[in-house]
Amino acid sequence: MATEKILVVDDETDLQFVINQKFRKQIRNGQYEFHFAFNGLEALAKLIEVPDIAVILSDINMPEMDGLTLLSKVRELKNPLLKTVICSAYGDMENIRTAMNRGAFDFVTKPVDFNDLEVTLEKTIAELNVVREGLAYHDKLLSIEHDLLVAREIQRAILPKRIPDLGWADIYGSMDAAKQIGGDFYDYFLMDDHRMGFVIGDVSGKGIPAAIFMAVSRTLIRATGLKGMSPSECMNYVNHLLCTESVNSMFVTVFYGMMDKENDTLHFVNAGHNPPVLLRKDGTMEVFPMTCNIVLGILDGFSFTAHSIPFREGDVLVLYTDGVTEAFNSGQEEYGFETLRNSCGKKSSMIRK
Amino acid sequence: MREKVLNDPEVMTAGNTSEITCRTMTDDVVRFAGDEEQSDDITVLVVKRT
Numbered sequence: 001m002a003t004e005k006i007l008v009v010d011d012e013t014d015l016q017f018v019i020n021q022k023f024r025k026q027i028r029n030g031q032y033e034f035h036f037a038f039n040g041l042e043a044l045a046k047l048i049e050v051p052d053i054a055v056i057l058s059d060i061n062m063p064e065m066d067g068l069t070l071l072s073k074v075r076e077l078k079n080p081l082l083k084t085v086i087c088s089a090y091g092d093m094e095n096i097r098t099a100m101n102r103g104a105f106d107f108v109t110k111p112v113d114f115n116d117l118e119v120t121l122e123k124t125i126a127e128l129n130v131v132r133e134g135l136a137y138h139d140k141l142l143s144i145e146h147d148l149l150v151a152r153e154i155q156r157a158i159l160p161k162r163i164p165d166l167g168w169a170d171i172y173g174s175m176d177a178a179k180q181i182g183g184d185f186y187d188y189f190l191m192d193d194h195r196m197g198f199v200i201g202d203v204s205g206k207g208i209p210a211a212i213f214m215a216v217s218r219t220l221i222r223a224t225g226l227k228g229m230s231p232s233e234c235m236n237y238v239n240h241l242l243c244t245e246s247v248n249s250m251f252v253t254v255f256y257g258m259m260d261k262e263n264d265t266l267h268f269v270n271a272g273h274n275p276p277v278l279l280r281k282d283g284t285m286e287v288f289p290m291t292c293n294i295v296l297g298i299l300d301g302f303s304f305t306a307h308s309i310p311f312r313e314g315d316v317l318v319l320y321t322d323g324v325t326e327a328f329n330s331g332q333e334e335y336g337f338e339t340l341r342n343s344c345g346k347k348s349s350m351i352r353k
Numbered sequence: 354m355r356e357k358v359l360n361d362p363e364v365m366t367a368g369n370t371s372e373i374t375c376r377t378m379t380d381d382v383v384r385f386a387g388d389e390e391q392s393d394d395i396t397v398l399v400v401k402r403t
Contacts, residue, residue: 162369162372166403167403168402168403169400169401169402169403170369170370170371170400170401170403171371171398171399171400171401172369172371172372172374172375172376172398172399173375173396173397173398173399174375174376174379174396174397175394175395175396176379176383176391176394176395176396177394178391178392178393178394178395182394182396183394184394184395184396185396186396186398188398188400198398198400200396200398202394202396257400259400259402261402264402311402312402313402313403314401314402314403315401315402316370316371316374316399316400316401316402317399317400317401318374318378318397318398318399319397319398319399319400320378320396320397320398321393321394321395321396321397322393323382323391323392323393323394323395323396324378324382324395324396324397326392326393327382327385327386327389327391327393327395328386328389328392329385329386329387329389330387330388330389335382335385335386339385340378343378343381344378
């Protein structure tokens with residue numbers, strides 16, 4: 001139990017003896033530690049000298065600086081961990097009201113009933129403990145918020161930056177996270193001089209668990225893809241690893257593609273992800289059909305089926321996550337797939353240039 | 354409202370059509386959503402064979 005420091009401010013010189021006598025048990029067992037000042041000015045000096053004083057027990061009528069002025073000064077300190085209890089005579093109700101309006105936590109009347117004072121001090125310290133607990137939670141939240149900001153930076157850092165002009169591929173991705181950290185990801189990497197792997201994914205759930213699972217998924221896919229495996233082999237292997245490591249039944253939807261410039265072909269596996277839109281050089285638009293694959297991370301041993309399509313100069317593949325099609329406006333209208341497709345259509349002529 | 358990504362002169366003059374397409378599509382969604390709170394991540398990836 002921490003010792004609570006109490007500052008008694010009163011110009012009655014014998015009060016110090018009485019307080020020490022009445023609270024000797026609490027002083028002896030380390031519950032309370034009393035400090036004394038004879039007026040408001042001395043009290044302010046004592047607050048500097050002993051900064052962790054928790055409770056001020058102050059009289060109103062004192063020389064040099066009275067209790068009401070002291071209250072005003074204490075309020076300027078804006079210290080939530082410092083409470084003031086005013087001690088004044090019965091007939092001084094107007095002053096007591098003024099004290100309460102200046103931020104006094106409570107008041108006790110003179111002549112002091114020490115049983116009542118003991119209860120008042122316990123109540124004041126209980127209130128301080130609530131404030132302390134709130135501040136501790138606030139500090140923890142600030143710490144978590146800081147950690148989330150760092151996590152956001154790390155998450156951004158692991159998303160790929162612009163790759164050098166290859167002369168045969170132009171690729172760009174962006175992720176706009178709804179919270180500090182997201183569960184979506186994309187990636188692309190060169191497998192050799194004529195093949196490029198790319199992936200877009202969306203992890204189930206949100207927040208920190210999704211962000212961690214996102215980082216794991218992205219890393220596994222990249223590491224596996226860089227070995228040069230075919231898309232189906234890559235997904236089979238990553239699915240096995242994710243099923244082995246997955247907790248809380250988390251899963252990830254993935255579109256994994258391998259672009260091969262040697263034969264102008266795109267090999268891909270769509271593991272439960274939104275169907276991409278393919279804009280052909282001739283201006284036609286194709287929507288990838290749904291496949292019989294499932295998401296990654298839920299069924300170990302599942303055999304993923306890959307597909308291959310021609311992917312020639314001028315063709316553009318637009319991949320997205322459900323945050324695009326399921327965005328809502330203030331009228332509760334959904335952006336939807338049709339809007340996305342129309343948007344792709346409008347951009348088609350520009351893209352083909 | 355989230356910051357718009359469209360009309361970034363550096364991007365629009367870069368000649369990178371995938372980047373322009375990606376960023377304008379993201380901006381379309383952001384503009385559509387307006388002040389409505391974003392409930393899910395918005396991710397777009399554009400791959401062009403050149």
